[in-house]
Amino acid sequence: MMNMRQLLTMILTTGVWLLATPLPTGEAFAGAGQQQKAVLVTGASTGIGRNIAERLAAEGHFVYAGARKAADIEALSRIENIQGVRLDVTIQADIDAAVELIRSAGRGLYGIVNNAGVIVIGPMAEIDESDLDFVFDVNVYGPYRVTRAFAPMIVGSKGRITNISSMAGIATGPAYGAYSMSKHAIEAFTDSLAQEMREVGVHVSAVAPGAYNSNGAASYCRRRNEKAYDPDKSLFPELAGEIAALCGNGEKIQYPEPDPVADAVLLALFADNPKEHYLAAPDQQQVGYVIRDVIQDLVELNGDQPFSYSRDELVTMLDEALSVAE
Ligand SMILES: NC(=O)c1ccc[n+]([C@@H]2O[C@H](COP(=O)([O-])OP(=O)(O)OC[C@H]3O[C@@H](n4cnc5c(N)ncnc54)[C@H](OP(=O)(O)O)[C@@H]3O)[C@@H](O)[C@H]2O)c1
Incomplete structure (x- = not known):
């Protein structure tokens, strides 16, 4: 099991990708009659969004790459098959302008990758309401706003919507409750949207x-350091000290590049029968953390109530789910 320090470091920083069975590449999908598709990726200036945008473009798709700064929009537009688009997911006018721009370009829109996201860290009982608003505004209301605005185009193309969630959307731990709440919300958003959109021929997935390496931690620490937060005043000094040390010391942990996330996004966007949930973790320890958490929840929910399932019944259910997944 990961200890608190490892968990915090993992969530703050952003390794070797070990994949037993390599995921299909875009080339492998080409056989499925796939032509160039237009896909919008939000938060494409850095990190995971940038990796996804570049990968889609390299596979021959056309990418509308959302970014907030003029320099990022220009840099993205210099890449073949990418058009940088001004898109702050908290600004409705940006979203409306992006809809207009993409609609008038005449390519249609096959896919959305709701990737833009921010991190907020702190003990749950002490987190500022403004921080909670901030993380929900970007991570939850952002995908909601973008999805709602582009839904007519996506339904029209019988396309795909892929939401970038997090391991923290499934399992959680100390200090990243606010971020984790936002990613749990994205998992619920995905589940509900997927069932509704299925009726109109659109697949929705969460990855x-x-x-992985990204600018997420640096952005968080920059914002946090502006607030003159005093860990000595915390009810949880050990936890607050850990957080302060991670930002204050500029601790830099090298994580892998997020190529496996782009692999999973390609599956979600182009597989014939995409799943609703993909986990793209760089090592067995992180996968184990998530899977054990899910199993622990299952066992707790099943126990201490009059309609519990027996061990054999649970194993049968697991076998049935595994046979559907194969
Ligand atoms: N890296 C990881 O280990 C990891 C793990 C699990 C989940 N994730 C998720 O992956 C996604 C990408 O994060 P990342 O790790 O790649 O971090 P990142 O490098 O900081 O990228 C975040 C992106 O979101 C953009 N963004 C922030 N606020 C925005 C807003 N209001 N409107 C539009 N775009 C905005 C940023 O743009 P600016 O450059 O303009 O700030 C940037 O392009 C997030 O949803 C994150 O929660 C990351």
Whole structure:
């Protein structure tokens, strides 16, 4: 099991990708009659969004790459098959302008990758309401706003919506409750949207990355350091000290590049029968953390109530689910 320090470091920083069975590449999908598709990726200036945008473009798709700064929009537009688009997911006018731009370009829109996201860290009982608003505004209301605005185009193309969740959307732990709440919300958003959109021929998936290189921690620490937060005043000094040390010391842990996240996004966007949930973690330890947490929840929910299932019945259910997944 991971200890608190490892968990915090993982969530704050952002390794070797061990994949027993390599995921199909875009080339492998080409056989499925796939032509160039237009896909919008939000938060494409850095990290996972940038990796996904570049990968889709390299596979021959056309990418509308959302970014907030002029320099990022220009840099993205210089890449073949990518058009940078001004898109702050908290600003409705940006979203409306992006809809207009993409609609008038005449390519249609096959896919959305709701990737833009921010991190907030702190003990749950002490987190500022403004921080909770901030993380929900970007991570939850952002995908909701973008999805709602582009839904007519996606339904029109019988396309795909992929939401970038997190391991923290499934399992959680100390100090990243606010971020984890936002990613749990994205999992619920995905589940509900997927069932509704299925009726109109649209597939919706959530991809939950493990820890990968990105600008997420640096952005968080910059924002946090502006607030003159005093860990000595915390009810949880050990936890607050850990967080302060991670930002204050500029601790830099090298994580892998997020190529496996792009692999999973390609599956979600182009597989014939995409799953609703993909986990893209860089090592067995992170996968074990998530899977054990899910099993622990299952066991707790099943026990101490009059309608519990027996061990054999649970194993049969697991076998049935595994046979559907194969
Ligand atoms: N890296 C990981 O280990 C990891 C693990 C699990 C999940 N994730 C998820 O992956 C996604 C990408 O994060 P990342 O790790 O790649 O971090 P990142 O490098 O900081 O990228 C975040 C992206 O979101 C953008 N963004 C922030 N606020 C925005 C807003 N209001 N409107 C539009 N875009 C906004 C950023 O743009 P600016 O450059 O303009 O700030 C940037 O392009 C997030 O949803 C994150 O929760 C990451």
